[in-house]
Amino acid sequence: MTYQIVASTTVSPDGIALFDQKNYHIDYGEQPKKDTAGLLIRSVDLHQTPLPDDLITIGRAGVGVNNIPLAEAAAKGIVVFNAPGANANGVKELVFAALTIGARPMLAGSKWVSNLKGDDIGVQVEKGKKAYVGTELLGKKLGVIGLGHVGGLVANGASSQAFGMHVVGYDPYIAVDTAWHLSHHIKHAADLKGVLEDSDYVTIHVPLTSETKEMLNADAIAMMKPGSVLLNFARDDVIDEDAIIAALDRGHLRRYITDFASPKLIHHPKVTVFPHIGGSTTAAETNSAKMVVQTMKNYLETGNIRNSVTFPDTDMQFASPLRLTLIHKNVPNMVGKMTGVLSNYELNIVNMMNRSQGDYAYTMIDLDQIDPKRLQKIAAKMAQIDDVIRVRVLSH
Known part of the structure; x- marks a missing residue:
């Protein structure tokens, strides 16, 4: 039997190549066609796309699936797969870059230097660099909310000798396998307050659910240590944006660093926004594509399901x-x-x-x-x- 697969051109070719020519026929596009058995996508929004009855599976070469109508897919018996953990290292590395940016005003300093003029640049730099004195991460306390694929890597890395931070983690739903891989140096908080109140830096790594929506609201932010830095590389809606801005304006938060842009955030002087690039590395994109193609193939050929968000x-x-x-x-x-x-x-x-x-x-x-x-x-x-x-x- 030959399965018809429609694959987005934004998906890594190394992943698509795993569909062998003997059993699969590949068309490129972002919309399912008649007789399409599998749809492989990255970020295309399917909420306004009719899902044909012939469609058996949808693969999302990434983690988030908010671009897929999951309820409709489940009702039609369409098994939706994603690639949990495939981009975790890429996100982890960006979080560490963000932690360093939160400790030292490197971006502002670089921007200042790039605007200097004259033949005495070296002299100007030596005179002006005092305005860009920062702090160090060594010995600081990092609170990690969510200890899954990314949060676990961040917690382990921050508590290692390389960074030497004191790490406290909070995750009421932590899996047993994940817990086994956490460093013994990481302290575990019993509730959200326990991870917020004394942390110099707080980073959140939870999926967006009804329970985590605006998890960091005004009440939670009030528990945070004055002058602390908040990082969000999870989802935009896990924080209350207005509450974040209010806390920055009154000085309760020193800085907010995120991977999710919005009109309210991008021009705020105490906010650093990245263009949603946490998983945007060639390695992460390749790993995500390979993982989701393997799970799609396994389901189509054997019926076995792994890493599905619908079943x-x-x-x-x-x-x-x-x-x-x-x-x-x-x-x-x-x-x-x-x-x-x-x-x-x-x-x-x-x-x-x-x-x-x-x-x-x-x-x-x-x-x-x-x-x-x-x-x-x-x-x-x-x-x-x-x-x-x-x-x-x-x-x-």
């Missing part, structure tokens, strides 16, 4: 000749209805797995070899079950 991770060894996959609503007795159909055909189930996430669930059923026409009839019967959204037949 649960479901991974089962594909050792039998045939596999049925079913995307369905997460309602009672769905598995019973599926096995009931199979029992009517007197089929042996070799292996089976069911996983649920919110309103939806995913089931994989491995079967012994049977006549293809008979299998298609079974798949059609499965599709007629109430609350079943998509049925696929895969051969091994």
